[in-house]
Amino acid sequence: xxxxxxxxxxxxxxxxxxxxxxxxxxxxxxxxxxxxxxxxxxxxxxxxxxxxxxxxxxxxxxxxxxxxxxxxxxxxxxxxxxxxxxxxxxxxxxxxxxxxx
Amino acid sequence: xxxxxxxxxxxxxxxxxxxxxxxxxxxxxxxxxxxxxxxxxxxxxxxxxxxxxxxxxxxxxxxxxxxxxxxxxxxxxxxxxxxxxxxxxxxxxxxxxxxxxxxxxxxxxxxxxxxxxxxxxxxxxxxxxxxxxxxxxxxxxxxxxxxxxxxxxxxxxxxxxxxxxxxx
Amino acid sequence: xxxxxxxxxxxxxxxxxxxxxxxxxxxxxxxxxxxxxxxxxxxxxxxxxxxxxxxxxxxxxxxxxxxxxxxxxxxxxxxxxxxxxxxxxxxxxxxxxxxxxxxxxxxxxxxxxxxxxxxxxxxxxxxxxxxxxxxxxxxxxxxxxxxxxxxxxxxxxxxxxxxxxxxxxxxxxxxxxxxxxxxxxxxxxxxxxxxxxxxxxxxxxxxxxxxxxxxxxxxxxxxxxxxxxxxxxxxxxxxxxxxxxxxxxxxxxxxxxxxxxxxxxxxxxxxxxxxxxxxxxxxxxxxxxxxxxxxxxxxxxxxxxxxxxxxxxxxxxxxxxxxxxxxxxxxxxxxxxxxxxxxxxxxxxxxxxxxxxxxxxxxxxxxxxxxxxxxxxxxxxxxxxxxxxxxxxxxxxxxxxxxxxxxxxxxxxxxxxxxxxxxxxxxxxxxxxxxxxxxxxxxxxxxxxxxxxxxxxxxxxxxxxxxxxxxxxxxxxxxxxxxxxxxxxxxxxx
Numbered sequence: 014x015x016x017x018x019x020x021x022x023x024x025x026x027x028x029x030x031x032x033x034x035x036x037x038x039x040x041x042x043x044x045x046x047x048x049x050x051x052x053x054x055x056x057x058x059x060x061x062x063x064x065x066x067x068x069x070x071x072x073x074x075x076x077x078x079x080x081x082x083x084x085x086x087x088x089x090x091x092x093x094x095x096x097x098x099x100x101x102x103x104x105x106x107x108x109x110x111x112x113x114x
Numbered sequence: 115x116x117x118x119x120x121x122x123x124x125x126x127x128x129x130x131x132x133x134x135x136x137x138x139x140x141x142x143x144x145x146x147x148x149x150x151x152x153x154x155x156x157x158x159x160x161x162x163x164x165x166x167x168x169x170x171x172x173x174x175x176x177x178x179x180x181x182x183x184x185x186x187x188x189x190x191x192x193x194x195x196x197x198x199x200x201x202x203x204x205x206x207x208x209x210x211x212x213x214x215x216x217x218x219x220x221x222x223x224x225x226x227x228x229x230x231x232x233x234x235x236x237x238x239x240x241x242x243x244x245x246x247x248x249x250x251x252x253x254x255x256x257x258x259x260x261x262x263x264x265x266x267x268x269x270x271x272x273x274x275x276x277x278x279x280x281x282x
Numbered sequence: 283x284x285x286x287x288x289x290x291x292x293x294x295x296x297x298x299x300x301x302x303x304x305x306x307x308x309x310x311x312x313x314x315x316x317x318x319x320x321x322x323x324x325x326x327x328x329x330x331x332x333x334x335x336x337x338x339x340x341x342x343x344x345x346x347x348x349x350x351x352x353x354x355x356x357x358x359x360x361x362x363x364x365x366x367x368x369x370x371x372x373x374x375x376x377x378x379x380x381x382x383x384x385x386x387x388x389x390x391x392x393x394x395x396x397x398x399x400x401x402x403x404x405x406x407x408x409x410x411x412x413x414x415x416x417x418x419x420x421x422x423x424x425x426x427x428x429x430x431x432x433x434x435x436x437x438x439x440x441x442x443x444x445x446x447x448x449x450x451x452x453x454x455x456x457x458x459x460x461x462x463x464x465x466x467x468x469x470x471x472x473x474x475x476x477x478x479x480x481x482x483x484x485x486x487x488x489x490x491x492x493x494x495x496x497x498x499x500x501x502x503x504x505x506x507x508x509x510x511x512x513x514x515x516x517x518x519x520x521x522x523x524x525x526x527x528x529x530x531x532x533x534x535x536x537x538x539x540x541x542x543x544x545x546x547x548x549x550x551x552x553x554x555x556x557x558x559x560x561x562x563x564x565x566x567x568x569x570x571x572x573x574x575x576x577x578x579x580x581x582x583x584x585x586x587x588x589x590x591x592x593x594x595x596x597x598x599x600x601x602x603x604x605x606x607x608x609x610x611x612x613x614x615x616x617x618x619x620x621x622x623x624x625x626x627x628x629x630x631x632x633x634x635x636x637x638x639x640x641x642x643x644x645x646x647x648x649x650x651x652x653x654x655x656x657x658x659x660x661x662x663x664x665x666x667x668x669x670x671x672x673x674x675x676x677x678x679x680x681x682x683x684x685x686x687x688x689x690x691x692x693x694x695x696x697x698x699x700x701x702x703x704x705x706x707x708x709x710x711x712x713x714x715x716x717x718x719x720x721x722x723x724x725x726x727x728x729x730x731x732x733x734x735x736x737x738x739x740x741x742x743x744x745x746x747x748x749x750x751x752x753x754x755x756x757x758x759x760x761x762x763x764x765x766x767x768x769x770x771x772x773x774x775x776x
Binding site for chain 3: 222223225226227229230231254255256257258259262263265266268269270272273274275276277
């Protein structure tokens with residue numbers, strides 16, 4: 014018995030939702046960013062599962078681009094994190110916020 | 115016995131993967147979160163191998179677990195972060211909101227997957243997921259996003275330098 | 283095996299020109315011998331104009347195996363984006379120069395962002411759209427963090443980044459589900475619907491996630507929370523460019539995606555998709571306008587107004603679902619985007635000119651307060667006149683561009699039987715007139731505070747404002763040439 018694609022898809026959905034919970038509930042900018050990476054990986058897992066299921070390699074090419082985009086995002090994102098830390102001395106979202114109504 | 119092999123290998127990678135992912139969300143200390151994320155990426159690479167995506171599994175470890183996470187850890191070390199308590203009423207509310215929202219999304223997606231029925235595999239050719247086959251695809255059918263990605267990487271370099279530079 | 287033809291390469295010419303312009307501006311900083319940087323803005327305008335003209339002459343057709351489409355629609359988007367880029371570059375030149383922060387990298391990033399926007403206007407594949415959105419977004423994140431000496435730009439960039447990355451992740455996961463249901467990321471394949479009967483739920487879930495990701499980019503309620511903070515915190519010329527350019531490009535891909543989604547889920551009438559979109563449009567119109575009313579800060583008011591305008595644009599996209607009015611609705615949306623580009627950049631330019639000239643980010647809390655506009659008609663009559671024109675256009679008062687744009691969109695909404703939404707649109711526009719005209723009242727009827735500085739202007743800024751005023755008035759009085767261009771653009775999108 015080979016297991017069906019549903020298992021992989023469910024695993025990806027679980028990963029995506031873990032990332033979602035983290036983005037909404039964590040207050041540390043770096044950890045929030047890591048949770049976004051988790052969500053991107055869930056998308057990658059879904060792409061690869063469907064690629065295997067449909068017998069085409071398009072999903073593999075897409076996963077390649079996602080990894081490249083994640084690297085680019087990490088470069089700019091971490092630069093912004095450093096910039097925020099320099100001006101505020103903290104990475105906690107609530108302490109960072111001064112822009113209010 | 116051999117039929118069950120895929121299920122066992124799947125579980126062998128999937129269960130630690132879920133635990134590691136939970137670790138990213140729950141860890142108090144950013145360093146622990148980052149280490150959990152590295153572990154999650156490794157187990158995910160194992161799952162990719164099960165899906166006959168050898169090249170992507172390789173890239174996952176090389177680029178994601180290797181390069182991107184090292185940058186994360188580097189920034190954590192650079193900024194000398196320390197963990198803080200998160201015992202705030204507003205925070206609790208947001209956590210519950212996040213859990214409820216995420217379980218809503220999970221239910222919808224799970225139902226959609228369920229409705230699609232048992233999704234079975236198609237037979238794949240011998241060359242599936244190899245560097246050569248994926249490379250051919252990248253430079254023919256996916257040439258436009260490939261070139262666009264090169265521009266994206268240039269933007270990322272310029273953007274990172276501009277943002278992190280001391281003074282403008 | 284697909285091969286690349288010369289048509290493929292030529293179709294991408296506007297994107298390539300903007301990207302090469304960015305590289306040229308980067309190199310200009312390397313070979314700079316004197317501190318004079320005045321030519322950089324002109325180079326940017328030159329590249330923008332070239333890209334716009336090239337887009338005009340492009341041969342229509344699908345290129346790169348259908349992943350991108352060069353047609354009148356993409357040309358209209360590219361021209362609008364290039365126009366916005368040129369205006370924003372001129373505004374930035376005087377604003378940055380006054381603060382000693384003018385650098386080639388700034389214009390380079392603006393050009394890269396514009397090339398991403400132009401690619402987004404052409405994209406007819408969700409993966410290409412994803413990469414193009416990232417090009418656009420990464421450049422604007424970095425631009426929002428320009429001049430980090432103050433606290434606000436860093437904070438604006440960080441908020442923009444976190445929510446932007448989050449929305450990209452939503453978009454990507456949605457794309458992966460769509461890919462699973464239809465076996466492709468091409469919008470033309472998505473429009474054919476799911477491969478198997480059981481895949482329709484998967485497709486709907488995926489499309490909703492894609493739409494949610496795009497709703498973040500266009501700042502639709504309830505995905506709008508980042509907008510006021512980011513628009514207020516970012517340097518004013520960057521806000522102007524973000525408001526106009528990002529909105530134009532994001533609405534272009536949203537329109538293409540929504541049309542594919544309509545086709546995939548079987549017509550507009552009997553699926554949940556239009557209903558969700560209608561609720562989104564309603565909330566966006568209401569929240570944007572209602573929250574703009576109490577704002578004392580003009581910059582923040584303009585941020586909420588940008589949300590409100592996203593609501594009217596969503597109404598147009600919604601109406602485009604009905605094939606009978608599709609052409610009218612889409613042409614209305616395109617005309618609206620062009621008119622909003624001119625009005626919003628102009629309004630932000632005036633706000634930027636009146637900002638205090640000290641350390642940005644450390645301004646007092648009332649840096650953009652209405653009081654700073656008091657008595658402007660006596661201090662700077664021309665500036666006050668320009669601001670009046672922009673406010674009238676944003677409010678939708680004839681004979682300005684904003685009036686024609688709103689008229690076109692509301693007509694299309696009525697034609698598509700969205701009567702209630704059109705009425706809400708008209709009523710919220712009337713509400714909008716209150717807070718836009720309040721600015722005019724302050725400029726003309728309140729005396730100026732003692733020692734209020736006159737604000738910075740330079741010849742470059744005057745040119746930019748004159749062009750923006752001319753565009754608003756010409757689009758309002760002689761709207762026919764641009765409207766017919768928009769109709770031609772809308773006719774090719776199916």
